[in-house]
Amino acid sequence: MGRIRLENITKNFGGLQVLKGINLEIEEGELVVFVGPSGCGKSTLLRQISGLDKPSSGAILINDRDVTEVSAADRGLAMVFQSYALYPHMTVKLNLAFGLQNAKMPKAEIETRIADAARMLEITPLLSRRPGQLSGGQRQRVAIGRAIVRDPTAFLLDEPLSNLDAELRVSMRAELGALHARLGATMIYVTHDQVEAMTLADRIVVLRGGQIEQVAAPIDLFERPANRFVAGFIGAPSMNFLTPEEAASLNGTPPAGAALIGVRPQHLEPADSGLTLTVTLVEALGTETVIHGEIAGGKRLLLTLPGHRPVQVGGQLTVNADPARLHFFDAQDQRIG
């Protein structure tokens, strides 16, 4: 198992700085998820850790050993690619064996490792097939199997579920979680899917513009976002942001210096007094109803109510929130309190 430390990692592509001094410690056996919008540098950061790219400056330490200049193969890591990157001309068994053969591992040991991984991932009947003869989910398992047989210090997973359909993604997500629990291995997981991040992670690293915005456990990110970006990025639908003037009719008093008040759609509920909005759109999802509306001044506001609520488009709705559920940000978009 591996402990990974990133010290002031930067990465430049020509004149463009994609990673701007990343510092991070990942503990043994931890599942850390890198999340952020497209172009935030999460995959680039993973590639620096993997050794497929070299950082422009900074150091990468695995189990306290500086591996910044060490080749990808010698870092003892295994990577699961978004496209699975299975060798299409080799059988599943050969795909699993290829890396071990490169390491000149004895045949018997290779056989044992493949058999164990195949049993764990339930791909034993697929060993003689080629990737082209497998479904998306089966390919995904093989890709994970290829990582497992190497018994790596840590697993790096680059959006491994993004090529699967919604239903399969849910089941594979659960399997990945179970696999992490079973192996107890250090895993770094890149995704843009918040649900994957929230359900799988021990800790989430939120990135924006090549910088870490916040590192925290999923529920802490949701309940105590460090700044406006994290508050808006984590949670679906996104948090509503109001100026103190717009939020004047809500319960509670903003602390001194609050320039922005955030309230999640799930934390707004119909009330006798509060913000009055004109309903512009109603999305009935069965399990919940998402209501889009506009408050005085034209600011858009979203709220999510449990179950089915017969709300009329064009109608008026007054909503309010528990003051404890409000988030306050200063003029620099940093959290207050």
Added chain:
Amino acid sequence: MRSDVKTWIGAGVTAPVRLLAQMADVPLRQWQRLAGRGGMIGFFLLPNMLIFGVFVLVPLGINFAYSVTGGTAVFLPDRSYVGGANFDRLLDCTNHFDPNSCRDDVFWIAVWNTVRFVGLQVTAMTICAMITALILNSKIRARAFWRAVFFFPVLLSPVVVGLIWRWILQRQGLLNYLLYQFDAEQVNWLTERGWAFTAAVGVSVWAHVGFYALILLAGLQAIPRDLYEAAEMDGTKPARAFWRITLPLLWPNLLVVIVLSLIRAVQVFDEVYVLTGGGPGTSTLYLTQYIYEVGFASTLRNSGVASAASLLMGGVLVVLTLLQLGLTRWRDRK
């Protein structure tokens, strides 16, 4: 103003086309009314079919007719029917591997020269095309420029290729001049048997390598980068990655290159004819040149034997073409 000029120029360029289309519209509509949609297909195919017929099918038939006639007369009605005598003359050998034991020894010299040429040229071509494609696929400076440089010889006429290289390789050519400048021994590149054969192969490879490199380059670019990254993570050394990943995935393109270059090498003529004229002696005399010389260049033109030889060569080409078709379909099915 600028867009007005553009519109005006555009209208000027398209006006004749529009006029022609309008002129053709009325008779074509009437023809479609008479012949129906099926008839229109035939109508549009007719010009091509006529060209194909006049320049391929009819000559093929005439060639077959000539191959069963004898004598030196040019016109078919003046020639005598000899049946398979021309084929007998070509194929009559005590030992086919020894041209001296054959009735038409020059034909068999040309056959074995061609076999040797094909073997060496196709091997050299495939290796050179592969190396070129690998280099052009790597991260080199001015990659587009180098791609154009390697493809440029393909655009040259074979006669021009032959002339350029004759100018370089002849006894008092550029290469010997350079050797002289460096006090090195000069070589008779085109008049020594071994060197002439090597020069013929080399020039042919130089002239065509760009085309085959392009086919392989397309194949290389179709291999996902992820596979190499996965291999890198798996600790694969570059040479092993080439043998275990690149080569198997490039195999379909490689097959096309091998078969196409095989077909082209069997037909080798123009650039080598200009370069060496088939010499010294008969060391670079290949089948097409044999056919040309027997049928057209010698004082006593033997069109019957030349036709029979070209039919035999055609048979080989048909087999190779069918092989290519079969392999392409097999690849598509995979």
